[in-house]
Amino acid sequence: MSTTPADVVVTGLGATTPLGGDVAALWQGMLDGRSGVRRIDDLVAAYPFADDLPAKIAAPMAVSPADALTRVQARRMDRAEQAAFVAAREAWQHAGTPEVDPERLAVAMGTGIGGVGTLLDQDDLIEERGPGRVSPLTVPMLMPNGPAAWVSIEYGARAGVYTPVSACASGAEALALGARMIRDGEADVVIAGGAEAAINPLTIAGFAQARTLSRRNDDPAAASRPFDTGRDGFVLGEGAGAMILERADFAAARGATVLGRLAGFGITSDAYHITGPDPTGAGQIRAIRRALANAGLEPGDIVHVNCHATSTVVGDVGEAAAIAAALGPGTVLTAPKSNIGHLVGAAGAVEGVVALLSATHGVVPRTLNLAERDPAVDLDVVAGATRTTRPGPVLSNSFGFGGQNVSVIFTPA
Numbered sequence: 241m242s243t244t245p246a247d248v249v250v251t252g253l254g255a256t257t258p259l260g261g262d263v264a265a266l267w268q269g270m271l272d273g274r275s276g277v278r279r280i281d282d283l284v285a286a287y288p289f290a291d292d293l294p295a296k297i298a299a300p301m302a303v304s305p306a307d308a309l310t311r312v313q314a315r316r317m318d319r320a321e322q323a324a325f326v327a328a329r330e331a332w333q334h335a336g337t338p339e340v341d342p343e344r345l346a347v348a349m350g351t352g353i354g355g356v357g358t359l360l361d362q363d364d365l366i367e368e369r370g371p372g373r374v375s376p377l378t379v380p381m382l383m384p385n386g387p388a389a390w391v392s393i394e395y396g397a398r399a400g401v402y403t404p405v406s407a408c409a410s411g412a413e414a415l416a417l418g419a420r421m422i423r424d425g426e427a428d429v430v431i432a433g434g435a436e437a438a439i440n441p442l443t444i445a446g447f448a449q450a451r452t453l454s455r456r457n458d459d460p461a462a463a464s465r466p467f468d469t470g471r472d473g474f475v476l477g478e479g480a481g482a483m484i485l486e487r488a489d490f491a492a493a494r495g496a497t498v499l500g501r502l503a504g505f506g507i508t509s510d511a512y513h514i515t516g517p518d519p520t521g522a523g524q525i526r527a528i529r530r531a532l533a534n535a536g537l538e539p540g541d542i543v544h545v546n547c548h549a550t551s552t553v554v555g556d557v558g559e560a561a562a563i564a565a566a567l568g569p570g571t572v573l574t575a576p577k578s579n580i581g582h583l584v585g586a587a588g589a590v591e592g593v594v595a596l597l598s599a600t601h602g603v604v605p606r607t608l609n610l611a612e613r614d615p616a617v618d619l620d621v622v623a624g625a626t627r628t629t630r631p632g633p634v635l636s637n638s639f640g641f642g643g644q645n646v647s648v649i650f651t652p653a
Contacts, residue, residue, distance in 0.1 A: 504535025
């Protein structure tokens with residue numbers, strides 16, 4: 241496929257996830273059908289109410305991001321900031337460390353919750369030892385724009401530093417924002433992605449009280465089961481994903497290896513409910529159709545959809561219906577959250593990495609734990625084994641609390 245200067249190409253990928261500390265581990269884990277979900281008794285053992293937590297499973301990062309940082313860096317960053325920093329560094333190096341005017345380099349790094357770990361730790365500290373013991377780094381560690389800010393400082397990005405905070409759509413929205421900046425001529429290169437690290441008793445209890453978390457504590461690897469009749473909620477995960485987005489002619493001029501294209505995106509809102517999606521699916525349908533129009537593609541061009549599919553009872557069926565309406569009844573689906581859980585603000589970025597690799601290699605990773613497909617999901621859900629297809633456009637969905645809908649399309653180089 242030919243490109244124009246306004247085309248947005250991807251030249252670098254980075255990730256740290258429940259399947260491993262880099263992109264290679266993430267991709268191989270997806271191809272192998274591994275699960276990153278486990279019991280988290282060790283993470284909550286210090287809390288006197290740990291036994292009372294209804295959900296005792298999660299999908300933590302397989303490698304602590306602090307291990308890849310200096311001691312000083314790790315002490316100054318919340319875990320979400322550490323994850324963003326590590327993923328961005330891998331992506332930057334993968335892209336060949338681009339030489340770019342700092343005023344033409346931007347960052348768009350989303351998060352859904354931000355530094356909640358720091359907030360809770362410092363709240364414990366003030367209650368136990370008083371305000372004089374609170375860290376002076378508390379605010380920069382808990383602020384949602386911290387991940388984006390640290391990445392911008394590391395690479396000297398002066399064209400803008402943006403932090404979409406749109407719940408579970410944050411990472412995908414950051415990718416879309418980065419592409420829009422390049423198309424609008426505001427930047428030549430954008431470091432875009434999402435980060436989240438919110439596995440703690442408060443968020444677990446909050447999601448559980450909202451009846452959105454799986455309580456399949458006796459079988460962690462089988463807990464995240466998108467589209468399956470036995471699904472009972474999502475599994476909370478953590479991690480970060482990053483992409484280096486570039487203007488096509490800029491990448492060509494510096495001799496960069498192009499991994500693929502961020503060909504189009506669509507962003508809509510439901511204006512319906514603070515947590516539940518519009519039951520008509522209208523907002524999701526519009527997001528998919530806008531992404532197609534933005535990419536100059538037709539529904540039949542999409543090889544498969546990387547679904548948001550969190551494994552909730554209502555959400556999976558609603559998304560499937562929206563996909564069928566927008567793309568047709570024969571659409572092929574896969575659901576990465578069956579492997580890595582729900583990374584909230586990082587989900588769209590990490591799954592965007594998977595979608596780009598799928599588009600390039602012509603591979604659809606299997607959906608785990610699909611023992612009995614919900615009859616309301618009348619689409620081709622890939623399960624049982626990874627499927628080989630043709631390289632081609634892959635659409636990735638991300639939907640968030642508040643009615644945020646983002647669809648992004650990736651195509652091969």
